[in-house]
Each structure stands twice: as C-alpha cells, then as structure tokens.
Amino acid sequence: EVQLVQSGAEVKKPGESLKISCKGSGYSFTSYWIGWVRQMPGKGLEWMGIIYPGDSDTRYSPSFQGQVTISADKSISTAYLQWSSLKASDTAMYYCARLSYCSGGSCYLHYMDVWGKGTTVTVSS
C-alpha cells in the first residue's frame, strides 16, 4: 500500500526552529516528486513547494521561497519541511503529498495523488 506517514503535532514558540517529516512507503520514493501544502485554520489549500528525492531538485512557490526549506533523505525515504524561525502566522496544518507519476519534462507540474494525514503546527508564546 502506498503511504505517506507524517510526524506528529508540534507546539512551538515564536523564533524557534522546526523540522517536520513525511515518510513514504509502498513505492519507489526516488521516482516521484513530493510536495507540501499548507492549510491555515479555517482556510483553503496553499501549494508551498516540491522536491524530487532522486536528485533533490527543489521548487518553491514564490509565496514560500525563503520562508521554509524543503529537503529529503532518500536513504530513509523521508521528506522534510523546516523553518529556522517560526512565526505565529506559521500556525497551520501541513500536508505532504506525492505528485502522480509522469514521464517526460515538467513532471514537477502535476496533480497530487497520495496525501499524508497532515501535521499540525502551533506557534504561540
């Protein structure tokens, strides 16, 4: 079974750093892009960025460029989303999702076919 298992809920203070994870199983982790999606409380979905674990090619939405860092460790089939200095406005649910397989160019532009259950991040003093 294809699965993305995300790390547990986090409660942090403003200014702290954080790294959340997303472990893939049941498929070839290095052959699919993995993306991150933010959902602030009561709001819609925001596409943050993606990584291709095979070669660590990473693309960010301009809205999130410089605000977060996406990385992956292919040896343990895990993708990460990290912050160096959290703000209260980072409070949200964060989902990882696999981009559906495609061959050819521009595969970073694709829909998301498998989703993790989400990681809640709460930033409060």
Next chain:
Amino acid sequence: VIWMTQSPSLLSASTGDRVTISCRMSQGISSYLAWYQQKPGKAPELLIYAASTLQSGVPSRFSGSGSGTDFTLTISCLQSEDFATYYCQQYYSFPPKFGQGTKVEIK
C-alpha cells in the same frame, strides 16, 4: 500568474441532488486541472485529474468536464458522504494553485 475563480464558495443541497461546482481560469490551461475532496479533519483526496479522468476508486457519480478556461465538477446524485469541501487545482503553470474551495453543506 493564473488567477482562479471557484464558485460557489458555499452550496446548500440535499441528498439526491445534482450539484455542479465551477472553476474558471484567467487564461487557458488546456486540461491540466484536478479536483480534490476534503472532509472535516481529514486530508484532501484526489477525485479527478486531467479535467475529466476519474481517479481509481472514486464513485462514478463524480464527473469533471471542461478545457481551456472553464471547468465543472458534477456530482450526479449527492450522497451523505459527499458533504465536504471541494478544491480545483491547476497544474499548467508554476506554481500550481488551488481554487478557494466550495463547501457543500446539507440544506
């Protein structure tokens, strides 16, 4: 930048109704559109991709249509488990974006 307009934002309907949700783009995206369903407290799930292709396991009462700038998600006979929020997503240009969402609630 492609602007997306998803409507309505809220739709009140009854079990058995036929409902349609619209997603309009500011420029043509061919058929590079997906639809997702999100139930409260749950992760989104893929329903439709390439504007009209049903994801495996999704009931046939769901259908998608359109190309270019105008797209529609139709639920032919609303079931109790379909009350949820629905999002369109364009993946034609970077960054891929989601629509604002349509909440389908019980009338």
